[in-house]
Amino acid sequence: MSGPLPNLDANLAVALDALLTEQSVTRAAERLRTSPAAMSRTLARLRRVLQDPLLVRAGQVMVPTPRAEALRDEAAAVVRGLAALLTAGGGIDPAALRRTITVQAADVVGAAVVPGLLELARRQAPGVSLRVLAEEWEAGPALREGRIDLEIGNIGHVDPETRVEELITLRMAAGVRAGHPLTEGTLTPARLAAAEHVAVSRRGRFTGPLDAALAEHGLTRRVGAVLPGHLAAMALAAAGDVVCLVPAALPGESRSPLGDVAQALGLRLLDIPLPLPPLKIGMAWHPRHAADGGHRWLRDAVRRVLRPEPPAEKLAD
Structure with a gap:
């Protein structure tokens, strides 16, 4: 018999998708309209949850780890599924x-x-x-x-x-x-x-x-x-x-x-x-x-x- 589900946070999936797509804390923060400091804290939390650095510095840029590369498409699919689940079936404000x-x-x-x-x-x-x-x-x-x-x-x-x-x-x-x-x-x-x-x-x-x-x-x-x-x-x-x-x-x-x-x-x-x-x-x-x-x-x-x-x-x- 399976145990109780962990405390799931859908915002982490959204942040993971943004970080893996942008490969930049600053750009991911801009995309989600939050501060770079808040996005840095979220990245640290994701690293603890997934037990992987996810993004590491290479010179002036951040590059994904092999685990992050493997998660990229899956994270995007999860976010699309969340959007379909939580978006009303009618119209939507494109700006949102x-x-x-x-x-x-x-x-x-x-x-x-x-x-x-x-x-x-x-x-x-x-x-x-x-x-x-x-x-x-x-x-x-x-x-x-x-x-x-x-x-x-x-x-x-x-x-x-x-x-x-x-x-x-x-x-x-x-x-x-x-x-x-x-x-x-x-x-x-x-x-x-x-x-x-x-x-x-x-x-x-x-x-x-x-x-x-x-x-x-x-x-x-x-x-x-x-x-x-x-x-x-x-x-x-x-x-x-x-x-x-x-x-x-x-x-x-x-x-x-x-x-x-x-x-x-x-x-x-x-x-x-x-x-x-x-x-x-x-x-x-x-x-x-x-x-x-x-x-x-x-x-x-x-x-x-x-x-x-x-x-x-x-x-x-």
């Missing part, structure tokens, strides 16, 4: 949010979305911090287990318990540097095939929808390199005479934040004279977050960044 939000996204999606999310957080929810992870986990289990709060991108997995909302539909354009030979004259399938390409594939594949479309015209292209992310491919195209595929807005629609990333790198976006399947960008989350006020703020923020005038969230969400 104190949490780290973990988002999984491809590199170009993160580069397109995070600046807008940070700007909204500064104005509306200054206590929110963002952690963006690469597409390293299978999103369905990661959402279910609480390792990530939101997936943003081309949602390919089918999981009946995952909520998915499509946000924007994009086309694929050819990204080249200014002055690339393809920027002169009419871009034909033959000219596109004759150019050197850089492909993007997390699995290292050399072929994709563009190759199938070229094959319909009896054409093949040469892929000189396959890279795991769009940003590296865009940087390579911006520096040399290679072509990369870039997600861009559909004709007649407003500019896409993803296309803006390519243009910020100095790329010219050329219309591809071939029918290619559209790219749908959406977001996915676990239903346990559906009524959480902080998570609703996050989803609405993503809509505002990716869509100029997002509709109000449905009550069935």
Whole structure:
């Protein structure tokens, strides 16, 4: 038979999450709106409770111990669970949010979305911090287990318990540097095939929808390199005479934040004279977050960044 529960203090879990995220007593104190002296006392208490230094000084900075590294994700999950438990199911004041939000996204999606999310957080929810992870986990289990709060991108997995909302539909354009030979004259399938390409594939594949479309015209292209992310491919195209595929807005629609990333790198976006399947960008989350006020703020923020005038969230969400 188990003994009585120890005297639990939820504030310790919140403080542990802040300390392990910020790796600074001063910044953790600012995040929780307390004094550095009070946070130092809390750190000393955590060290006694956990019997580990947690954070140790290395020069001018504090670094986590191996035990602290192992506790980081668990502490964040506990704080998220506490927030879900103690937050009313309706609205929430974003200025009162104190949490780290973990988002999984491809590199170009993160580069397109995070600046807008940070700007909204500064104005509306200054206590929110963002952690963006690469597409390293299978999103369905990661959402279910609480390792990530939101997936943003081309949602390919089918999981009946995952909520998915499509946000924007994009086309694929050819990204080249200014002055690339393809920027002169009419871009034909033959000219596109004759150019050197850089492909993007997390699995290292050399072929994709563009190759199938070229094959319909009896054409093949040469892929000189396959890279795991769009940003590296865009940087390579911006520096040399290679072509990369870039997600861009559909004709007649407003500019896409993803296309803006390519243009910020100095790329010219050329219309591809071939029918290619559209790219749908959406977001996915676990239903346990559906009524959480902080998570609703996050989803609405993503809509505002990716869509100029997002509709109000449905009550069935």
